[in-house]
Amino acid sequence: MNDMTANVGAQERSDSIYFAPLLPWQQMLWSQLTQRVLTQQSLPHALLAAGMQGMGKRAFVWRLVAWLLCREHDTNPLGACGACESCQWLKSGTHPSLQVLPIVSMPINADSDTLQEKPSSAKDKKSAKTTSNSALKIKVDDIRALQPFIYQGGQGMRICVLDHAEQMTVAAANALLKTLEEPQAQVHLFLISDTPAQLLPTIKSRVQQLALQTIEPAVAIDYVTHALGHTINREAVGKMAIEQLIQLANGAPLAAIALAQAPWYGKRSLWLTTWQALRSGKRSSVAASDYWQKQLSIKEFIQLSERMLLDIKRICLGLSELQTDINLSEALASYQPTDSGLETFATSLQQTKVALQQNVQEKFAYDKLMQELACL
Template sequence: MSELTNMTDDMYFAPLLPWQHELWSQLTMRVLAPQQSLPHALLAAGMQGMGKRAFVWRLVAWLLCRARDEHPLGACGHCESCQWLRSGTHPSLQVLPLVSLPVNADSSAQKEALANSTKDKKSAKTASNASLKIKVDDIRALQPFIYQGGQGMRICVLDHAEKMTIAAANALLKTLEEPQAQVHLFLISDAPAQLLPTIKSRVQQLALQTIDPAVAVDYVTKALGSNVHREAVGTDAIEQLIQLANGAPLAAVALAQAPWYSKRALWLTTWQALRSGKRSSVAASDYWQTQLGIVEFIQLSELMIIDIRRVGLGFEAQQKDINFLINLNDYQPIDSGLEVFAHSLQQTKIALQQNVQEKFVYDKLMQDLACL
């Protein structure tokens, strides 16, 4: 489970995450109570893997549900409104950018719209930055929907709100400053520090970031244990996953299920073989191309570099299941060299957006790793 943008319509009706029950109760009670309502604009912010998007989509579905009074724990999933959500054609919901709309695999109209939004791009992965950008014309296009009046509840969701251009953010300010009856705006951001202060001052932030460690451990344990193809994961391994994911349970689960996570010790072995000259960079490149895609290898490398730097500075490695000291006893790279390699990884990400062939990228990274 993750917070990536290509979700399914199940996000509207998925079970509430364990650490979100209290906030859910607070918000739904305000809606159901006489003479109370939700704030005009809400911000769901924080690192990926905390479940903020899951919470927002579930709340959106419940607010629009025709039977919400009888279903306080979530949308009914069967009324006309819920069926519109499943088909991706709800007339009272607008989402920016379009690629953030939960995708129904059976909605041909929605698939066509999404395809058009990323045309001329080799893949959604390499075009992500461009497809997530929210421009001033996008905000202006919402105005008729927001100000039409007399149409019942209407909801606008701005995902990746930090991707708004300055002009788009300024255009949004007018809407935030002039609340319309029965119109609710939800802003979602992985990097709220990048939002304009004037935007943040006009929205109420949802308390989604505090998760009890015991609740996180229990959730990750159950999530990984539900996969019958995996061996049981011990408590130490679970706690390490949560630590590496900065306390975000969904990110911890995604990390455990990432194809590169089990290859961390192999990465160290490859580095030592390259550094000692026991293996050529070309041979290492050819081998790793059969193991992981280049994006996954970069993610693996970034994690390994963090702990190599920690150990070099005299701190304990976060990855307790790998003995970094054995690998670093005879040789420890200087911090400037690690910085150069980390910079090379960042430059590689940029190069991949220009459709550079993965083989060339792999070859270059292995040469850089050999010199580390």
């Protein structure tokens, strides 16, 4: 068994991803797919779970993988049993019939579409970091290493999951085409992508996309409301807050929940107050920097600033703001930054991200951004 085998379960990964409750908007698709299997109809050889982060596509794929491999799925149509030998293999991260690329690709939990690198040894634990796009690259040698697993005969069902499939190099994608064009019995490939437009057309033409992107607004509102601890009989203002979160998250419920829980989300009005104070000269950039360093990490402040810039740009273009709870349009009624000023600050935010990867001190980065925010 090589290093790719079942890495989705090993290396400190929680097994809850395989056995988590089905997300409400995925029930119909789940029923359709499981019924095909239970009525002896074969699933498509290759399936693509695509769409923006926060829709639960990874949660669906890992749950389906567990169910397909489960020895008792005939009597458990709602999900893997969690007790059979196959489920135990998944829990321990040693399933011989599951391979995953890229090797570092590890979902954090069932409610997340984000990934984090998981250490594979005690030594690696000391240097584990959030996975970068470069770390997620799927290379041609990775695809070639799958071939013995895919083409071994008489081994029962075998599943390959290619997460962040858009990160395949051209050579890797071309190597995968052979597998897609020559489907093997009982071998299933799952491709997962946040940006399917980056997939080669030849790949997309040979996979069947899972219908995971349609989420009814009422279903999204109800799910987000319950997840955030509100009651069914919530006040109108509470409902408006939930609807705003979902709108800001482009309709993705899991992203809306993550947004509400982000440290910076509750500091949007404070950002606006700081900007106005800096612009009017009522506060120095040094004082503002010192204050914000105690409020948010520089990365969180950048996320906050990017969110605020989006709405400022909308208002400057004559569109309505998406954040209706912080009176942004009122603040911009007497003054609006220029297009060049907005672009300059947006560029500074991007440059700061790059600088942080090169170990620039947060204080220096904060000081510089506050100086530029004062000029916006």
